[in-house]
Amino acid sequence: MSSLISAGIHVTVEVFFQPEYSNALQSEFMFAYRITLENYNPFSVKLLRRSWYIFDSNGSYRQVEGEGVVGVQPVLMPGETYQYMSGCNLRSEMGKMKGSYEMENQNSQQLFSVEIPEFEMIAPSKFN
Template sequence: MPSYQFKVDVHPQYLPEQSDPEAGVFVFAYTITITNTGSMAAQLISRTWNINDANGVHEKVRGLGVVGHQPLLKPGESFEYTSGSHLRTPTGTMHGSYFCVAEDGEKFDVDIPMFVLDALSDDPSQRRMH
């Protein structure tokens, strides 16, 4: 029986040079590596993000693919991309999911683990999740 599994590693980073704290603009980049750890090739079709700032403001973002791609990953293959988000507070969180379709037509979701966006921390290991 085929397995449908992806591993998601996230590495967020605060971008002070693009941020304007006095105006309430905090810009973050995040690099994500998606690895097919299952036994069947699958294509990432779409994504859903849940973005929360420290004031409790919630934003849901949906879209096709990631950074213009809908990668097809064979077992053991990875796809890495960098994207970004901005908050009105210096800290917040993001989490979400990828919608994928396997080679055999099976549809499944892959959880993107929650990670912290933190403009105040000097220690990036405190923000990294996988």
């Protein structure tokens, strides 16, 4: 599990290998991750955009950007928590991700960036 507080937002990431969606013979490895966001700020925030940097241990790298998360742009009141699940496919048994969210202070309409902590995705077979 990875965790970080950035700009008053606590971001926690848990990773789960998905063997039922993976095929080692075809170099397909699927991972799910659960992200929990908690707003420590005294104001409401809206998550507008996400930006991911995905590194595969085969040497490839890709960047993914888009609006919101899993099709929504959640608003978190002070002290409120929001959680969602998503996934990432790799061509090797190991990789890592990191990124950021663009958020908006709902009082001032000012935009700010929240860092997503780097986390590893490792297939259980690598631990043997």
